[in-house]
Amino acid sequence: MRREVGNDLLAGLRSFVSAAYVRGTAIVFLLAAWYILALALNMAALPTPLEAFATFFADMDDGLGYHFAISAYRVVTSIALSFFLAVPLGLVLGREPRFDRWVAPLIYLTYPVPKIVLLPVIMAIFGLNDFAKILLISLVVFFQILVTARDAAKQINRAVVDSMVSLGAGRWEIYRHVVWPASLPDIFTALRIGSGTAIAVLFFSETVGSTQGLGYYLMDGWSRYAYDEMFAGIIAMGLLGLIIYTAIDLIDKKVCTWKYL
């Protein structure tokens, strides 16, 4: 038994090291490509990774870190908010055709509208504060999760539900033991895609009449021809996305163990 645990640890370590190795190689490759491109173009607008990272680390204590925190707060709140609103609603719509009959046309009509065009409207109504930004991001991510959760819940095999009913399960227990776990993998996929969209929308919302956040920091650098700052901002944005994406991945692996056997 102890031996097995040891072996498991070793295997886990090995797979971690090899994953890190693969990722490390990918990063080195990207940085090298950037470096070569920067040297080849030799333009002020494209600094080398060395300069960009130097500014990134130097600025982190002084301003950039603050903007990073603000942006992280906005985007994480939005993702969490849309998750908690969209998942229950989506699952219920997927399982209860009599509600879905009324709501489906609404979703069908509003889903394809790019929510980003509502940016001026939302800003005009709610002002330039955090709330307006979070609302806009949530609106985008909400729909992505809602539609995915609904379709996942719809596709659940009837026989699985029947076998639960035969065990004596009521409506709530079917949601808890079947609908929710069966839809989770799809919901995580929606979250992963949604997190990318969320950061894109965040960027837009922070470039309009804003004095805080990475979007502002980046555009501010651009307007002052401080290209190293602009790229430090880009790196920070990338890092924010990477952290969120990795976190979603880790939670997914932890919660949906059965998917990754």
Add this chain to the structure above:
Amino acid sequence: MIEVCNLKVTYRQHNGTVPAIRDVSFRLEGGSSCAVIGPSGCGKTTLLYVLAGLRQEFEGEVRIKGAPVRPRRLETAVILQDYGLLPWKTVWQNAVLGLEIRRISRDEIRSRVSRILKELGLWELRNLYPPQLSGGQRQRVAIARSLALRPDVLLMDEPFSSLDALTRESLQENLLQIWQRTKMTVVIVTHSIEEAVFLGQKIIVMSPRPAICLAEVTNKGVGTPGWRKSREFHRLCTYLRELLAGEDGCLCAVK
């Protein structure tokens, strides 16, 4: 124990209605076993759904212990064709599910399910997920989950049809022992003539859709030692095979 009287089931499909069961009647004594056999698509699963209370749109009368069937009768256990187990739950979590839904106390669940898993040789596998099991192990988990409910009626829809011959026979032996010990009323739907003759004290032969009862065969040999190898066993199998092959000719003779 189980009475089915002039059962008729009609499905509504997009282009009208489809009769699945035309007229089926039979009676089962408490503690007896019954095999339902018939060609594919004849309505066996439909019959089981009605008995399980999962399908409530039907004509005729169906009673269990004198009471009309209803959904979620807690003493009825059902093993459906393929989708018994939840892939996101371990063997243990699957096995305790019915008891958790019944809000049985934790200690009681633990002791009951541990014993059943050990009896069925599943104890070592309790932390695995269904996709990590063989087909035979999976079906044993489904049986364990049903037995944990201490049912008086066990309904099974082709529980062993996806298994190889040897596993299949050993699970049939398992089931036979369990039935003899617990004295549940067992209804098993099957494609296999040998399985029907091995397990069913009463064998109900259904016609192609829309189903009627072609024959109701009484089978006294079930549970006697060496039954599977006996001449009577093979005679009965041949008889059923002929019945299923040329249903029209035999119909009058049997009834």
